[in-house]
Amino acid sequence: MTLDAPLAPELDADADLRSAPAAQARLKIIDGDVHPALRSVGDLKRFLSPRWREHLEIYGSRRKLGMSYEPYPKSAPRACRRDAWPEGGGYPGSDLDLIRSQYLDAYGIEYGILGPLGLSGHSELNQEFSAALTSAINDWQREFFAKPEPRLKAGIVVATENTEAAVAEIERCADDPAYAQVFMLTRTSEPLGNRRYWPIYAAAERHGLPIGMHVFGSGGHAYTGTGWPSYYVEEAGGHSTSCQTAVTSLVIEGVFERFPRLKVVMIEGGFAWMPALSWRLDKLFERMRSEVPHLKRKPSEYIREHIWITTQPMEEPEDRRHVLDIMEWIGWDRLLFASDYPHWDFDDPFRAFPAGLPKERARQILSGNGRAVYRLA
């Protein structure tokens, strides 16, 4: 690989990149992580049956957190960019016109893949309510975003701990081209390779949908194997650990042996941890092969073939060549650009990448790889 390649012209921070026509002529960007938001709970209520509407009003959302807000207060209201609040009211990510002007048009985004967080059914204690909420949030994504704006593709949110409902939801949505992926969170009740989740993978594989696994969620455990850290900076820095748990579990449980066409996209946990984890798993596999006879290949081979990884938040070591090494080790065809719009740690597609990234590599990450993994037709 070329570590000393000159700064790619398209990534030149001084260039005027903000004019829409010029940006679009330059590159059609596929963004693996855009977060839509409800203007208010009212937006969601119209997609809930009277029974669950009433439940939401009386009992509210009760997640495996013990409180209505995150245990680690974010760095900014709703963890959002201060400039992403719509002038007319509502939350960042809730106003389609602002999403268009501030992001889709400004950067020449061809597709943005949606991943709803917050009140969306991921970690509800009441499993029936969880199923109802996920259906509602999926309908809402389609009606409010994917239908009026074809550049936005919805993610099928599933009730992870209610497998039967999750499979039914995938079946309900899968034929609709508004949806480009199945969307899950990484902090679950069991590690994600556990057999209880396999019907979800079977359904995703059957419909050719990748599964986006995004950091966050609360599966009812302390966020780490040694209890609860104190600070948001620790939680944020530690998101890569829940991604590593998920990847380890998927590979070692044999999910990719069982579902050979399954594609998984790891979202928002950074990416630099992937090579070290692969090396570690390969060494342990060599030692403890007898424990996992269902694996026919080295863990790193399953990872290389089945797992894609988004680039946000971009890794920023003091020496930027270290990022290029990591990208090389992961594989240039497995990295996907993500912006995390409208959140505070947003990555600008023209400014986030390290200097020295060869132009063709940037093109792959910003566009080509996403086209290969998501169902965009």
Place this chain on the structure above:
Amino acid sequence: MSDILSGAIDCDIHPRVPTPRTLSRYMDDHWRDTVEVRGIETWDSISYPPNAPLTSRPDWRKAGADTEPAKAARETLDRFGFAHAICNSLFPVQCFRDENLAAAFARALNDWLAAEWLDKDSRLKGSAVLPIQSVERSVEEIERRAGDPRFVQVLMLVMGEHPLGKSMYWPIYAAAERHGFTVGIHAGSSYHHALTGSGWPTYYLEDYAAQSLGFHTQLGSLVCEGVFVKYPKLKVVLIESGVTWLPPYLWRLAKFWRGVRNEVPWIDRSPEEYVRDHVRLTLQPFDAPPSAAHIGRIMDQLQSDDMLLFATDFPHWQFDGDDMLPAGLSPALRRKILIDNAIATYPRLGRHS
């Protein structure tokens, strides 16, 4: 190879885990009776299943090399000319729920180590296992060992009740700093929580893989809570962590610190700087491909020649034959890893009784 390794300090070896009955010989009547009357026959942690391949290299298992100091010395110290080896006991004191039981076993374990290992070979040094369930009892154990210069380190597991940077643990760091003990954090869990933030993995392979995630958490906690601001002389050694996870985690932690540092205003330097000044890592296992080119890039990522400490992790099966150093290290770096870094990390190593 043996010439290269001559004089090296092996910062992580493991005596065979003793049985509760063996330890009961070092207990008072009450606790000896407890072991007997309550029938406490075995107490192995699932972090190291005794018969798992990783727990003992086949040739060392066959020779019973970890059962007594003379046999262990034959396989490592004598054979390669190591100057010292630091014994880390893995009897799972940390798993108990009863802090009194933990304190009794920790004390017996450390007495046992002194009598059965340290007394037998002056090259052997020890880590004092702390009954971490109680900070007060841990400090008592540190005070108890302070007068014995053969104990150079106090030892905790990487996964316990709480992240180790929390202020409740600070009396331990104060006592360690006061007596010149290095603080060792070793792979392994108390299993007081699910092993991961997403529950319990199925396989032992996953369990061992997840130990490195515990090191992520502890490093973040020690830095962000300000332990190194409060205890500027403290040195922490991450033992059996895998090593190569570190640079990527530090990039992340430093990046988020830059973004939200108003949350932890006492941290006035980048986390990477605190880590380079205060944190060391033992060399085995070293999670990397065998190629010198990869290893060269990884060493460059570490941005420091001071952080790695040589270790065999005897008798755990981390390497075959004598292949215990990563490929392609320069002679100068090799010397630092083998000898100089350990001397700088363990102030008590130079003290003699």
